[in-house]
Amino acid sequence: MFVKHLECPKCAKTYDSEQRIQLCECGAPLVVRYELDKVKKALTKEALLERPATLWRYRELLPVKDEKNIVSLGEGMTPLCRFDNLGKQAGFKNLFIKDEGIIPTGTFKARGATVGVSRAKELGIDILAMPTNGNAGGSWAAYCAAAGIRSVIVMPKDAPAINRKEVGITGADLYLVDGLISDAGKIVARAVEKFGWFDASTLKEPYRIEGKKTMGLEIAEQMGWRVPDVILYPTGGGVGIIGIYKALKELQEMGWIGEKMPRLVAVQATGCAPIVKAFDEHKDSSEFWDNAETCAFGITVPKALGDFLVLEAIYDTKGCAVAIDDADTLKAQQEIARAEGNFICPEGATTYAAAKQLLASGWIKPEEEVVLLNTGTGLKYPQTVNIEPPLLAPTDDISQG
Incomplete structure (x- = not known):
């Protein structure tokens, strides 16, 4: 392992990575720093x-x-696929999707879970707790089951039913709360303080982000160790966009990619857009979003602990933040499926709707390489599709249409 230490991105205080630790004493998330000069000597692209x-x-x-x-x-x-049909339809010459819907547990959350749970196992943690909008809980419960670690999961009662079943079947301790993920987080925080469990909430442990950053490593490798012009990411807690940014900065420091960075775009829903509001107001952090609600349940995060890191990634790469309403999200989900055959989650569909907006405004140029991040399979969201096919009797014939 080439870990140097854990570091606070706010106050720069460092910590020994071998201790069980959650946040910096200043309350900010901690990130893992590596001895990248040694990594470069130990690892080659070949x-x-x-x-x-x-x-x-x-x-x-x-x-x-x-x-x-x-x-x-x-x-x-996961595959990085060209969307040629959709590109021609919308005016993009180089449109791609990074499709996270095909990995274990059906979403990108498996990336954070595999690294976070592996490190928890290594540190001797036997019980961890976390709030979730659904998919993270499903992933962490599955990996905890494989690791022999007890997991305690709290999610909003309005989370998709499949997520509740996914968590429950692993044997995790599942609780529902009549509220949002922020309310689930408060319950978990009280339990962690009372019982001494390890808090695996978003960015309250340093290792989930390390799993998520591998999306950035993969994109660079899949593109021949270069980067696209734009990456659009559905943003709730923001760990994915923070991780991609971190990965590309590490590759730059190792000399594996050039100076160019993709413009990072945080995509949120109009019903819950604290990052977009902060970006529009040129702020370094966001405010709590009251009455958050959207069909893209995974990005219904009223206030992200790492909001300042998301905004830093956007500002530093000359990116932006865009909010998409539910109608455009569901329309984009259908357009993608009909043009390319990909049934993606609504969170992922927001990125295509955002890309079309940015293309129309001129912020994205038609010839630029644009990567959409789909964070999960649409099969977990059957409620987003309303199709009523004709019912035939056994003696009926199919009409010509």
């Missing part, structure tokens, strides 16, 4: 070609010391 197609191929840039502690279900190396 060596990666001989390794299995999972995110653990980048193990020198991940925080687990002993490979015996890795808890893996085969996650990572």
